[in-house]
Amino acid sequence: MRSQSGEEPAGFLQPSDSEVQGWMDRAFHMAKDALENGEVPVGCLMVFKAEIVGKGRNEVNETKNATRHAEMVALDQVLEWCHLRERDVKEVFKHTVLYVTVEPCIMCAAALRLLNIPLVVYGCKNDRFGGCGSVLDISSDDLPHTGTYFKCISGHRAEEAVEMLKMFYKQENPNAPKPKVRK
Amino acid sequence: MEPDPKRRKGMEYDSWDVVPVLSDEQSQDLKLLDAYAAPIMEKRETSRLVKELATSFPLPDLQHIKRVRACKDKNTSHPLEVIVCLASDVPDQECKGRTGPTLSDLLCSQTFDPRGLGEPFLVQIPASAPLTRPQFERASKHWPTSFHEDKQITSALKGQLFSSSEKAKMQEHMMEAIEAARSGHTLGMDAVGAVVVDPQTGQRLAVAHDCRRGTHPLHHAVMVCVDLVAASQGGGAYQYEKYPACRYYVPDPQVTTSHMDVSALESHSTSDKAKENGQSYICTGYDLYVTREPCVMCAMALVHSRINRVFYGAATADGALGSRYKIHCQKDLNHHFEVYKGVMPQACEELLDSK
């Protein structure tokens, strides 16, 4: 492992264990809610100095845009939050933590790098698309032209996150009854 | 009068080659293994020797290796040579203090009738099956192997996959991307342009330039293009009215039917099926032209969108379609696509330098 402690942005305080647990509980609550509504069960929160500045759910179906993952939607909300409050986007992202129930995919991991997010806390691994070590390690590879690497804390309620995904993909099976799709 | 930019020197389609970006397995030199071969002194013993060697020294991971080869030197007394075993099959002690093991060293632990076999010599054999003709030709210099040739890769590597009329069309599409890049640049954006085309009809579906220096830091040209294709299909997440050069076209159904051949019909029906299943495979069957190699985010966005092929002009340091990663042929991912570089490289590299 590379030592990353010396390179954290000035003033970025890593959240305490109890804070991490609290935010992850919120993310899991969102994922459960999504599952109950027939949506991809991924919960995703962006937290800036103890405030939720972005929240996302997968919007691939309604936008027909396959890149509208929960993380990308949440990042848009952070940008919106900054614009409304006339906050410096770079400064805010440098102190924003992503809490997400599933490891971000390669695309989202690269997006998080490009925006200089310092820390990602996630639940289970993403064996199909994971960009924080599962398929590629975009989070920590040496990519001088792709933003900055970020730290990961993984494994929080991982089994539960996997279980929700399994239930969702069972629903997706064409032989299973179609879930209702919320507009 | 201004010279026509398309006619500028070095920009005609015969001045550049489309280069396929192959996987590491396809492009690297084959690894070699040390092995012992021996001459077959009596030809009539060949089939028995091969059978017994296969039992005593099976080579299960080397199915591509032809066990017997014709002797290269026509003047030797023996016409054939056979692989006896891998050097790694021989315990180290056997060779100590000598130039190499003798046949009886190799066969000592085997109940084996060495009749007809000469003294062994060291050879190198390819550790894996050749995947491309250049690999096959290099492998054959060491030891004969089988080769299941992918004719498309062979002609792509020779620069013969695309006809000059196809290259002329590529040039038109890349010119459109270059023009979009220039429009973006006049608005203060990075000079990067991208175009999505339906290769079955030749219709352009979306044109975009980089917008990351505008309202959204993630609006790279490819991301904008993907969203514009979604918009052309009734979706889309963003508005780009600030950037008139970023636009989409709703495909003309008449062009689609009149130009479509049987294979096109088939590929369209599979993408329709994917869409009926509610999966958003928005770029199924489509080609992307982009002036510079996409970054990791954009390359993975193209995987998620199920792009068909990507053509780019200039390589980039952290590029994810050849330079730093090869996401288009990354193992474990559920969609792979073809990538070609070197389309109008000069004009595309000039864009990289525009500040």
Ligand SMILES: [Zn+2]
């Ligand atoms: Zn993602």
Ligand SMILES: [Zn+2]
């Ligand atoms: Zn990009």
